[in-house]
Structures are given as C-alpha cells and as structure tokens.
Amino acid sequence: MPSYNSTHQPESVLAGASRRDRFAEWVDRHCGTFFIAPAVTLILIFAIFPTIYSLFFAVSRVRFTPDGLKFRFVGLRNFSKQFFGSAEVHFLGRTEPVHVIGMIIFALIVIAIVWWWFRSFKKATWVGMIGRTISAAMGIFLSWILCASLLSGNAIGTLYTTLFYVIVGCALQFIIGTGLAFLCSQPISGKNFFRVVFFIPLMITPLGIGYAMRMLADVSKGPIQPLLGVFGLGDWVWSVDAWSARFVMMIGDSWQWIPFIFICMLAALENIPRDHVEAAQVDGASSFQIFREITWPQIVPVAVTVLLIRMIEAFKIVDLPNIMTGGGPGSATESMTLNAMYIWRANDLGSSAAIAYLLLILTVVVCASFFNYVVLGRIRRPN
Amino acid sequence: MNDSGYRFDASRKTLAQRVFEAPSVGKMSPAAKLIAYTLLLTWTLIVLFPIYWVVITSFKDQAAVNQGPFYIPFVDFQPTLDAWRVQFTEDPNCNVASIARQFGLLAHNSVVFILSPIVTITPMEPQICKIYLAFTNSIVISVFATFLCVLVGSMAAYALARIQYQPKFGNIMMFVLLIVGVIVATSYYKIPWWVSSTIALVMFFFLVRSIGRFFKMKLGNGDILFWIISQRILPPIVVVIPIYVMFQAVRLLDTHIALILLYAVANMPIVVWLMHDFFANLPIELEESAQLDGATRLGIFREIVLPLTRPGLAATTMLILVLSWNEYLFAVFLATVKVQTMPIMVAAKNTGEKGIFWWEMSALIVVMIIPVIVMAILLTRFITKGVLSGAIKG
Amino acid sequence: MTGNSTKTSVKFENVEKSFGAVQVLKNFDLEVEPGEFIVLLGASGSGKTTALRILSGLETPTGGRVYIEGQDITDVLPKYRNISMVFQSYALYPHKTVAENIGFPLKVRKVSKDIMDSSILEAAKQVQLDGLLERFPKELSGGQRQRVALARAIIRRPSVFLMDEPLSNLDAKLRGHMRAELKHMQQSMGITTIYVTHDQIEAMTLAHRVAILEKGVLQQLATPAEIYNNPANLFVAQFIGSPPMNVVHGALDGSNFITQGVRIPTKVQGNIEKAVMGIRPEDCTVAPTSEGTLIGKIYTNELIGDHTLVTVDWGGDQISVKAPKDFTGMQGDDIGLVIPSDRLFVFDESTGNRVR
Structure with a gap:
C-alpha cells in the first residue's frame, strides 16, 4: 500500500483558493450576461431595429436628396396600393370576374374555417383564441384570393406565386426527399456514396444553380433539346408560358432543396431503434405495414419540423427567379422578395418596404399557424 | 403427422416469392433491389448532370455552345481553355501576387477602420482584377463572418443551455430602447458611434440599478432561445433597406465589415439552434467538476466545453461558411463595387448586350462552386456520423 | 499522521431544498467532526445527493445555512470553498491526458509549471498511476479512471472531500478493492469526507458514522454498529442488513x-x-x-x-x-x-x- 505520510502540498495551491479578486468574481458571476449580450445586441441592431425602422419606410414616400433621405408620411397608402390600387393586379392577381365554381369553393372553405374557429372556443385560452382568429382571418383572405384568381381562371399575382413556390415546392421536395431517404435507409450497398452525392446540391450557390438550370433548360442549345424533339415538343418554349415557367423554377428549387429533406429524414429514419422494426418483423408484419405502423409514426415529428424549416426558407426565394427568368414572362415568376427588389431598384423605397412587410406578415402567420397547429400537435401526441 | 405445426420449406417457394420476398431478414428481395438501385442511380444522374454540364461548358468555345447540345468532350466537341484564359487575361493586374496584395490591403483597411475614431487615413483602393477581387472578398467575408457568428452564437447557446437566465422584462425593454437611441443618434444626428454607444452603456448600468428593480416580470432561457431561433423567419428583404440607410449613415456601405456583420447576424439563429443542442447534451458533471476545481465560466467554456463539442463546432462552422459564401440578397444591396462577392460578380456578367457568354459564365460558376462542393463532401462525413442530426429531433 | 492541522468540520443547519413543488430536503441538520468519514445512505430520491451538492455549492439551498470550519459558506461560490468532489461518472475530461486531468485544479489556479508537475507526480504516485500519465481517459480501465478522479481530488489538498457514489460504476471485485483503498487513504490523510451511496455495505464498511436519509428527512445518524444493532425506526431497520430484517x-x-x-x-x-x-x-x-x-x-x-x-x-x-x-x-x-x-x-x- 502506498504511504500518504509523505504527502506534501505546496502552500501556493491552498493560497490560490482564498485569494478573492473582486473584479474577476464579479465578471464570473455575471458571465451569463456577457456570454449572451453580444448575440442579443447584434440581433437587436441588425434584425429587430431595421424591422421597426422598415415600418417608417412603409408608411412614407421616401425621396433621395443631397442631404440624405426625406420622408413624407403617407399613412397606409403604400399598403392599400397593393390591395386596391395600381399594384393590385401585380400583387394579388386578377380577381374579376369570379367564376361560380370559385364562389362555391370559397363558401365551403369559409364554412370550414369558421366551424374550426367556433369549435376551438371551448379548449383554447384567450391568447390562443387571438392567434386562431388571426390564422382564420388570414386563411379566409388567402382562400378568397385563391378562389377569385386561380380557381376562376384568372392570372395570379406575386402573392400566390410566392405561395405556389412554398406549397408546391415543399410538397414536391418532401415527397421525393423522404422517398430517397427511405431508399437509402434500406440495406443497400454504396450508402455513403449516395449520401455524399445527394447532399451536394444543397451546398451549391443558388445563383450558380440558377445559371446552370438556365443552360439546361435552354430549348434550342441545352442538353434536353433532343429529348424534346422525341416528344414532339421541338418548338416548345417554357419561358413564355406562366405555368411552365413556374414549374421549371420549381425544378431548380427542388434540385437544390431535396437534399435538405433527404438528410434530415435519413437521420430520422436511422434513429428509429432497430428492435422496434425487428419486433414487428418477428410478429409477421409486411414491409408496408412496418412502414405505416412503426416507421412513419416515429418520423412524423421530425418530418413536420423539417417541413417548417423548409417553409421558412422557401418564403425567401429570390435568386432563382431573378437569374432564370428575371421574373418573367410578365411578372409570372416574380416572388414577393423579387418584387420588392425591383421596386427598390425603381427608387420607390416606400412600396418596397410595404411589400417586404406584407411578406413578413404572411410568413409569420403561415409559419406560426403551422407551428402551433401541426408541429406542436404532432410532437405532443404520444406515439 | 402433426399438421397443426407450421412447416417451412425453402425449396418450395414459388417464382413470385423468390422475386418479391426477401431471402432473409436484413436483405432485400431481388425486385425491390432492382427498383431501389434504379431510382437511386437515376437521382444520382439528376444530381450530377447539371454539375457535369457546367464543367464541360466551361471547356467549350462559342461554336460548341451555340450549335446545339454537345455532351462528351473529345467526342462531340474539342475542349479548349479559352474560357478559362479569358478570366485571367482580361486585366493586366491579374497574377498570383495579386492575392497576397489583396490580403495586405485588407489588413491595412481593417486597421484604418479600427483607428477611424482617432485618426483619419484614407483606405487604399483595390487595384486587382475582378475575379481575384471577388474571390478574395468572398473568402475574407465568409471566413470572418463565420468566425464571428460561430463565436458569438455558441457563447449565447452555451449560456442558454447551462446558465439559468432570468432577465427582467423591464431591463430588456430598456436595453432595446437604448440601442434604438444609439442607432438614431448615430445615423440621424451624426454623433460618432463610439460616443453614443459608450453613453448608452453607462446609462444602461445606471438605469438597471435604479429603475430595473421595479419590474417583476421575468423571461426564461426557453423564451430567449425561441426568440433568437425565430429570427430566422425574418425575410432579409424586410431589413435590407433600413440596413442600407444605416450603413450609409455610418459610411460602412460597400465595406467588408458591413457584410461580415450582416452574415453573422443572419446565420446566428442556426448556430444557436445547433450548438445549443450539442451543449445541452454534454454530461454536466464535467462542468460541475471543473467549477469545483476553481475554473471560471469562461475557463470552463474554453477548456472543457469547446474542445468536447469540436465535431459539432466543425460541422456548424462549415455550414455557416457555405451559407455565407452563397449569400446573394444582402450583397446585391450592400456590396456595390469594392467588396463584390463571387455571386454578385457572376450575376453582373449577365448584363452583356450580346447575350451571356455561357462558356465564360460556366468557368466562373465552377470557380464559385468548387469550394462549396469540397465543403459538402467534408460535411457529409459529419452527417454520416450523426453529428448534425440531433437538433432536428423536434 | 500528517494533516491534522487541516482537519475541517462541516455543519448543515436546518437546510431545506425544493425544486418547484417537490421538497427534496427537509430540515436537514448534520454536524461532521473534523477528519470524520460520513456516509449519506439512502435510496434514489432520498435527497442524499442534493445534500452533497448543496455543500459543494452546485445547488443553493432554499432555506438554512451551511458552515465549513464554522464559516458560513451558503452563498460562497464553489471554487472558494476548497472542497473537491469525485463524481459517479468520474467526470474525467476526455480530451485531456491523465496528467492534464489531475493537474487541472492547479492549472485554473495558475500554479507555476514546476510545482504543478511535481504535484501531479506525487498525487499520481499516491493512487498508483505513475506509469499512465500520458494516456487519455478512454485508454484506461474503470478502476484506473476511478484513481484519476481521486488523484484530481487530492492534488490540491482540499479541506473536505465529497464523493458521489464513486464506486458504483465498478465491477463487484474491483469495488471491494477500491473500498479498502479509499478507507486507507482517508484514514491516513485525515481529510473530512462526505460520501454518498445507496449501497449499505459501502456505508457500513467505510463510515465512521452513517446518516440514513429517506424522502429528504434524516432518519438516523450513528455509527454503523449502532445503526445495525439499534435502529431508530422501522425504515432504518429494514434498510440495513442483508437479507433484510x-x-x-x-x-x-x-x-x-x-x-x-x-x-x-x-x-x-x-x-x-x-x-x-x-x-x-x-x-x-x-x-x-x-x-x-x-x-x-x-x-x-x-x-x-x-x-x-x-x-x-x-x-x-x-x-x-x-x-x-x-x-x-x-x-x-x-x-x-x-x-x-x-x-x-x-x-x-x-x-x-x-x-x-
């Protein structure tokens, strides 16, 4: 056994403990504040303050003068212009005439929303009720625009172009991304190769993707030209038709973002405990039953979270339409961000800020509704 | 014979069973295998073909591009280096030494900025060709922005994960008001930023001591975390116009610092979100033990926490590096001439009257995306290990 | 025997602790004599670890005071209390070598390099780790890791030793061996030690006195023999002894x-x-x-x-x-x-x- 009697500890070791440097201790006690303050300050200066400042722009007519900007208060005119004034068709699309089918569908949607709103009276708190009221109002407004423009056979504006990018883009990317993730989670060889390759597009500069897609989609000199000839589409030009232009945009966007869904869903699939699947296999479940009963319920919480993240980013889309079509034909592929950018270039800072604000409101309401009613609901539900 | 028992004879499988049923657990049936590999290889093709096309286009000449699609170099068309040569010959200043000069210039200009409250020195004008300029600008901006973002973001994430933090609502409101005051004073009344921020800081400490105690409502760590992460919802177009005006007021428009700060803030929510997860998953005993041993919070963070989260830190850093490298919207507004980044420079090539020279454009795009592809391949290593998968668990 | 001069007393006075509505420690009174080996024994959730963490400064009590050497240290930061603690998971820093792990308490106190090196060697010798100083924790066996944690705890000669189930991650044979060594070390160094465990054998063999806790209440504080032969209540009677009473x-x-x-x-x-x-x-x-x-x-x-x-x-x-x-x-x-x-x-x- 060792002897502890020889233990000799230097005095300075003990002395260090009793020395109290008051300043150092004060710093240490308030370390939390010092750790968090830089981040909070930066966010306040470069995110919160500009958001508030932007409101000034949105309610003013702004002019550049030699000694700086001149603001003239115009009330909500910049906003009302988007709904009732000169920019109405550009923003909302053409809302007249309303077709009968559009009317009927609108009526059905309104009934459904109002019913949902009344039903939640019992269980929601008053804060929740305010949120639900805002969501319901936004839902009714959006469905009115949808029914009056798209469902009545009229052209849509930048509002619904943006929503088209968000909804169709998210759905397409989610389905393909999850499908690929599911394939990659199967017992196949070369998993790591597929993972690396499938991941790459997410990292590539969106601007580069814009140009690359423009080259690829070139109907006369691009690589798909012979293919079009085979299908008898030799003289078809996607960029002159509004819907085909939007769909080509979606292909570019999906090429970039499917990897994101793929990576997240693959991680979720591989996190499922092996023994759950094995237990089901022993119980004699088929592959499809295993997917529906075991796998799917366990990846739903991740799936909705991933969808939310993707949705938040999708609202910001700008590079791709800017590069591929410049917003054309007409303004068919203009997202709201791109719209605001063009108006800024035309030196109408007030309207630009107003559109940006409308985008902010749209994003926040849609994403917060999705978060509250879908993401939280899914996570709280026991699996 | 006992017929009640279930008997299985592998040799009696029907053809359909052989094709559609897995031979054993953990394997796939031949049919499923065929479908899976077909789909996966198709998608591999879809992913790689655009990249391939851009690369080969950069080796084409005008004729090879304009006369319709040619797919395979040396077979369909004769590759040339013309498009690449143009990038480095259009400007007489284009040579390797320019890179070194650009860094010296950056150092000089940073010193100028730091000293700007004290002495006035004119920043040096860059004198080099566009592609070097854009490339070095991109590197400098994304590296510094990433460093700032990861440092500040992970400090905040650590504080939120480990230190019980209950700021009073009133103090926060005061802080916000003072920052608004600083910004207004700086950009409107042209008071130098270091004067106004010092006054505000001093005022803040006095106000916290005096008024602060009358406020009772407190926030928790979760609230702050959610607030920071939710900043990602903010569309950049909302803030870019006011930021343009703010930077104009402090004469930071078209500087590296402006973009560095903006990129750092824009990506902060991602860093906080990912790093918070890594920090929260560290065994807390390590930090407690260090605390008992006499380490300060900063010491614990530097000595224990950061080394232990190194994989997560590396993955997050790479992700932010790529996001900063790719950023377009802020740069379009704020980097007009001197600090053009790669994406802005490539986009500017679009405005030729004779249409786009696709071969030159392709060469530029290749230059632009090579670093991110390298990053992507490095990043997958972390993703395979599951480093980044924790945060999305919901 | 050396170290008599550093023997330190510890006192809990009416200490209470609640987490939200859950009260984990009620009216906890405990006086530890200088140089004593006290074992806090109880099932999980009995509040024994909370008591230890309050003494270490990692938790603040909701009521009552804590004294070390007669000095009120209830609100003193952990680093000024001059205590060291061995955790159940050992809390070794995986990115530091054995030597760096052992020397960490001195490093953060900015002790000079020579003194640190000699102290590390000495502490390592005491726990028989001399040959392993350049290894990383993951290259060590469970017993060796345990020794590193001990060396790190003794290197700065704390006035109080805290141990939170230090032996529970070892296998049965090693546990018996380490138990004997721990007891020998405590006896010869004479450092006041507070040891938390749920294992009654550890409690009976190691302690000068055992404090049995249940649901945050101190049930009995006595020598092991007294606890076994003269239990204060039914809980203590049933808790001690194998097979139970x-x-x-x-x-x-x-x-x-x-x-x-x-x-x-x-x-x-x-x-x-x-x-x-x-x-x-x-x-x-x-x-x-x-x-x-x-x-x-x-x-x-x-x-x-x-x-x-x-x-x-x-x-x-x-x-x-x-x-x-x-x-x-x-x-x-x-x-x-x-x-x-x-x-x-x-x-x-x-x-x-x-x-x-």
Whole structure:
C-alpha cells in the first residue's frame, strides 16, 4: 500500500483558493450576461431595429436628396396600393370576374374555417383564441384570393406565386426527399456514396444553380433539346408560358432543396431503434405495414419540423427567379422578395418596404399557424 | 403427422416469392433491389448532370455552345481553355501576387477602420482584377463572418443551455430602447458611434440599478432561445433597406465589415439552434467538476466545453461558411463595387448586350462552386456520423 | 499522521431544498467532526445527493445555512470553498491526458509549471498511476479512471472531500478493492469526507458514522454498529442488513407481541393495536416443531454456502432464518422457529417509530 505520510502540498495551491479578486468574481458571476449580450445586441441592431425602422419606410414616400433621405408620411397608402390600387393586379392577381365554381369553393372553405374557429372556443385560452382568429382571418383572405384568381381562371399575382413556390415546392421536395431517404435507409450497398452525392446540391450557390438550370433548360442549345424533339415538343418554349415557367423554377428549387429533406429524414429514419422494426418483423408484419405502423409514426415529428424549416426558407426565394427568368414572362415568376427588389431598384423605397412587410406578415402567420397547429400537435401526441 | 405445426420449406417457394420476398431478414428481395438501385442511380444522374454540364461548358468555345447540345468532350466537341484564359487575361493586374496584395490591403483597411475614431487615413483602393477581387472578398467575408457568428452564437447557446437566465422584462425593454437611441443618434444626428454607444452603456448600468428593480416580470432561457431561433423567419428583404440607410449613415456601405456583420447576424439563429443542442447534451458533471476545481465560466467554456463539442463546432462552422459564401440578397444591396462577392460578380456578367457568354459564365460558376462542393463532401462525413442530426429531433 | 492541522468540520443547519413543488430536503441538520468519514445512505430520491451538492455549492439551498470550519459558506461560490468532489461518472475530461486531468485544479489556479508537475507526480504516485500519465481517459480501465478522479481530488489538498457514489460504476471485485483503498487513504490523510451511496455495505464498511436519509428527512445518524444493532425506526431497520430484517405484523399487548394468536414475550412495554415485530434472520433459529416459538410451513430454502436461508410462511408475512448448511427441510414441511425476546424489536406500525 502506498504511504500518504509523505504527502506534501505546496502552500501556493491552498493560497490560490482564498485569494478573492473582486473584479474577476464579479465578471464570473455575471458571465451569463456577457456570454449572451453580444448575440442579443447584434440581433437587436441588425434584425429587430431595421424591422421597426422598415415600418417608417412603409408608411412614407421616401425621396433621395443631397442631404440624405426625406420622408413624407403617407399613412397606409403604400399598403392599400397593393390591395386596391395600381399594384393590385401585380400583387394579388386578377380577381374579376369570379367564376361560380370559385364562389362555391370559397363558401365551403369559409364554412370550414369558421366551424374550426367556433369549435376551438371551448379548449383554447384567450391568447390562443387571438392567434386562431388571426390564422382564420388570414386563411379566409388567402382562400378568397385563391378562389377569385386561380380557381376562376384568372392570372395570379406575386402573392400566390410566392405561395405556389412554398406549397408546391415543399410538397414536391418532401415527397421525393423522404422517398430517397427511405431508399437509402434500406440495406443497400454504396450508402455513403449516395449520401455524399445527394447532399451536394444543397451546398451549391443558388445563383450558380440558377445559371446552370438556365443552360439546361435552354430549348434550342441545352442538353434536353433532343429529348424534346422525341416528344414532339421541338418548338416548345417554357419561358413564355406562366405555368411552365413556374414549374421549371420549381425544378431548380427542388434540385437544390431535396437534399435538405433527404438528410434530415435519413437521420430520422436511422434513429428509429432497430428492435422496434425487428419486433414487428418477428410478429409477421409486411414491409408496408412496418412502414405505416412503426416507421412513419416515429418520423412524423421530425418530418413536420423539417417541413417548417423548409417553409421558412422557401418564403425567401429570390435568386432563382431573378437569374432564370428575371421574373418573367410578365411578372409570372416574380416572388414577393423579387418584387420588392425591383421596386427598390425603381427608387420607390416606400412600396418596397410595404411589400417586404406584407411578406413578413404572411410568413409569420403561415409559419406560426403551422407551428402551433401541426408541429406542436404532432410532437405532443404520444406515439 | 402433426399438421397443426407450421412447416417451412425453402425449396418450395414459388417464382413470385423468390422475386418479391426477401431471402432473409436484413436483405432485400431481388425486385425491390432492382427498383431501389434504379431510382437511386437515376437521382444520382439528376444530381450530377447539371454539375457535369457546367464543367464541360466551361471547356467549350462559342461554336460548341451555340450549335446545339454537345455532351462528351473529345467526342462531340474539342475542349479548349479559352474560357478559362479569358478570366485571367482580361486585366493586366491579374497574377498570383495579386492575392497576397489583396490580403495586405485588407489588413491595412481593417486597421484604418479600427483607428477611424482617432485618426483619419484614407483606405487604399483595390487595384486587382475582378475575379481575384471577388474571390478574395468572398473568402475574407465568409471566413470572418463565420468566425464571428460561430463565436458569438455558441457563447449565447452555451449560456442558454447551462446558465439559468432570468432577465427582467423591464431591463430588456430598456436595453432595446437604448440601442434604438444609439442607432438614431448615430445615423440621424451624426454623433460618432463610439460616443453614443459608450453613453448608452453607462446609462444602461445606471438605469438597471435604479429603475430595473421595479419590474417583476421575468423571461426564461426557453423564451430567449425561441426568440433568437425565430429570427430566422425574418425575410432579409424586410431589413435590407433600413440596413442600407444605416450603413450609409455610418459610411460602412460597400465595406467588408458591413457584410461580415450582416452574415453573422443572419446565420446566428442556426448556430444557436445547433450548438445549443450539442451543449445541452454534454454530461454536466464535467462542468460541475471543473467549477469545483476553481475554473471560471469562461475557463470552463474554453477548456472543457469547446474542445468536447469540436465535431459539432466543425460541422456548424462549415455550414455557416457555405451559407455565407452563397449569400446573394444582402450583397446585391450592400456590396456595390469594392467588396463584390463571387455571386454578385457572376450575376453582373449577365448584363452583356450580346447575350451571356455561357462558356465564360460556366468557368466562373465552377470557380464559385468548387469550394462549396469540397465543403459538402467534408460535411457529409459529419452527417454520416450523426453529428448534425440531433437538433432536428423536434 | 500528517494533516491534522487541516482537519475541517462541516455543519448543515436546518437546510431545506425544493425544486418547484417537490421538497427534496427537509430540515436537514448534520454536524461532521473534523477528519470524520460520513456516509449519506439512502435510496434514489432520498435527497442524499442534493445534500452533497448543496455543500459543494452546485445547488443553493432554499432555506438554512451551511458552515465549513464554522464559516458560513451558503452563498460562497464553489471554487472558494476548497472542497473537491469525485463524481459517479468520474467526470474525467476526455480530451485531456491523465496528467492534464489531475493537474487541472492547479492549472485554473495558475500554479507555476514546476510545482504543478511535481504535484501531479506525487498525487499520481499516491493512487498508483505513475506509469499512465500520458494516456487519455478512454485508454484506461474503470478502476484506473476511478484513481484519476481521486488523484484530481487530492492534488490540491482540499479541506473536505465529497464523493458521489464513486464506486458504483465498478465491477463487484474491483469495488471491494477500491473500498479498502479509499478507507486507507482517508484514514491516513485525515481529510473530512462526505460520501454518498445507496449501497449499505459501502456505508457500513467505510463510515465512521452513517446518516440514513429517506424522502429528504434524516432518519438516523450513528455509527454503523449502532445503526445495525439499534435502529431508530422501522425504515432504518429494514434498510440495513442483508437479507433484510424480518417483519411480522401483529399487536403489542403489555409485554407480549401477539401475532396469529401466538404470544411472543418482549422486553418492551406498551399497548399498540397495530404493531410490527422485527427480527434479524441470524437472530432466530430453526427448531423441531415441538420447541419453536412459532410453527410455520417452509416456503423455500436456499443454500448460500456457509448457511441455508430458510423462508417460512407466517400468515401474510415471510420470515427468513439462517439455518445450518446441512439443513434438510423440504418445501411445505412444518418447522418451528425460536425467537429470542432480547433480539427482537417492536415498532409502531402507524408511525414507524421504535417502541422502547
């Protein structure tokens, strides 16, 4: 056994403990504040303050003068212009005439929303009720625009172009991304190769993707030209038709973002405990039953979270339409961000800020509704 | 014979069973295998073909591009280096030494900025060709922005994960008001930023001591975390116009610092979100033990926490590096001439009257995306290990 | 013996701690003599670890004061308390070598390099780690990791040693060995030690005094022998001893304990409607049915080695008895049990208190 009697500890070791440097201790006690303050300050200066400042722009007519900007208060005119004034068709699309089918569908949607709103009276708190009221109002407004423009056979504006990018883009990317993730989670060889390759597009500069897609989609000199000839589409030009232009945009966007869904869903699939699947296999479940009963319920919480993240980013889309079509034909592929950018270039800072604000409101309401009613609901539900 | 028992004879499988049923657990049936590999290889093709096309286009000449699609170099068309040569010959200043000069210039200009409250020195004008300029600008901006973002973001994430933090609502409101005051004073009344921020800081400490105690409502760590992460919802177009005006007021428009700060803030929510997860998953005993041993919070963070989260830190850093490298919207507004980044420079090539020279454009795009592809391949290593998968668990 | 001058006393005074609505420590009073080895023993959730963490400064009590050497340290930061702690998981820094791990407390105190190096060597020698200083924790065995944690704790000669179940991650054989070493080390260094465990064998073998906690309340504070031979209440009686003390339900009538109609004479007096009799397995003996105080049926018997453990059915209770190893009763046989009245404890069933 060792002897502890020889233990000799230097005095300075003990002395260090009793020395109290008051300043150092004060710093240490308030370390939390010092750790968090830089981040909070930066966010306040470069995110919160500009958001508030932007409101000034949105309610003013702004002019550049030699000694700086001149603001003239115009009330909500910049906003009302988007709904009732000169920019109405550009923003909302053409809302007249309303077709009968559009009317009927609108009526059905309104009934459904109002019913949902009344039903939640019992269980929601008053804060929740305010949120639900805002969501319901936004839902009714959006469905009115949808029914009056798209469902009545009229052209849509930048509002619904943006929503088209968000909804169709998210759905397409989610389905393909999850499908690929599911394939990659199967017992196949070369998993790591597929993972690396499938991941790459997410990292590539969106601007580069814009140009690359423009080259690829070139109907006369691009690589798909012979293919079009085979299908008898030799003289078809996607960029002159509004819907085909939007769909080509979606292909570019999906090429970039499917990897994101793929990576997240693959991680979720591989996190499922092996023994759950094995237990089901022993119980004699088929592959499809295993997917529906075991796998799917366990990846739903991740799936909705991933969808939310993707949705938040999708609202910001700008590079791709800017590069591929410049917003054309007409303004068919203009997202709201791109719209605001063009108006800024035309030196109408007030309207630009107003559109940006409308985008902010749209994003926040849609994403917060999705978060509250879908993401939280899914996570709280026991699996 | 006992017929009640279930008997299985592998040799009696029907053809359909052989094709559609897995031979054993953990394997796939031949049919499923065929479908899976077909789909996966198709998608591999879809992913790689655009990249391939851009690369080969950069080796084409005008004729090879304009006369319709040619797919395979040396077979369909004769590759040339013309498009690449143009990038480095259009400007007489284009040579390797320019890179070194650009860094010296950056150092000089940073010193100028730091000293700007004290002495006035004119920043040096860059004198080099566009592609070097854009490339070095991109590197400098994304590296510094990433460093700032990861440092500040992970400090905040650590504080939120480990230190019980209950700021009073009133103090926060005061802080916000003072920052608004600083910004207004700086950009409107042209008071130098270091004067106004010092006054505000001093005022803040006095106000916290005096008024602060009358406020009772407190926030928790979760609230702050959610607030920071939710900043990602903010569309950049909302803030870019006011930021343009703010930077104009402090004469930071078209500087590296402006973009560095903006990129750092824009990506902060991602860093906080990912790093918070890594920090929260560290065994807390390590930090407690260090605390008992006499380490300060900063010491614990530097000595224990950061080394232990190194994989997560590396993955997050790479992700932010790529996001900063790719950023377009802020740069379009704020980097007009001197600090053009790669994406802005490539986009500017679009405005030729004779249409786009696709071969030159392709060469530029290749230059632009090579670093991110390298990053992507490095990043997958972390993703395979599951480093980044924790945060999305919901 | 060296180090007498550094022996330190510790005192908890009315310490309370609650997490939200859950009160994990109630009115906790404990005085530790200088140089004493105190074991806090309890099941998980008994508040023993919380008490330790309050002393270490990692938790702040909601009420009461804590003193080290008579000095109120309730609100002092952990680093000024001059205590060191060994965690259940050892809390070794995986990115630092053994030497760096051991030297960390000195490093953060900015001790000069020479002193640090010699101290590391000395501390490593004390726990027999000299050859392993350049290794990383993941290259060490469980016992070696344990030693690194110990070395890190002793290197700066703390006034108080705190140990939070330090042996529970080791396998059984190593645990016995480390236990002996820990005891030897504490004895020779003479540092006041507070040791938390749920293992009664560790508590009995290591401690000068054992403090048993249950649901945040101190049940008994006494020497191991006292706790075993003279439990303060039913909880302590049942918690200590392996196999645990037998419990028979019944009533106390004067100086007799009545169960299933059988009267067993006791040394205590009282009239309790619902009482519990406790008797340790080694204190009763098996006997032919004619001589037994009680007669029951054998439920099962297990040969342990040096004795046979016979379990006997007695109404709703089971009584275990240590019988000779050549005992040959069969399951279902009738058997008599002799219960000596001077080795028998009586408790009030409603309060759990000992009837004396």
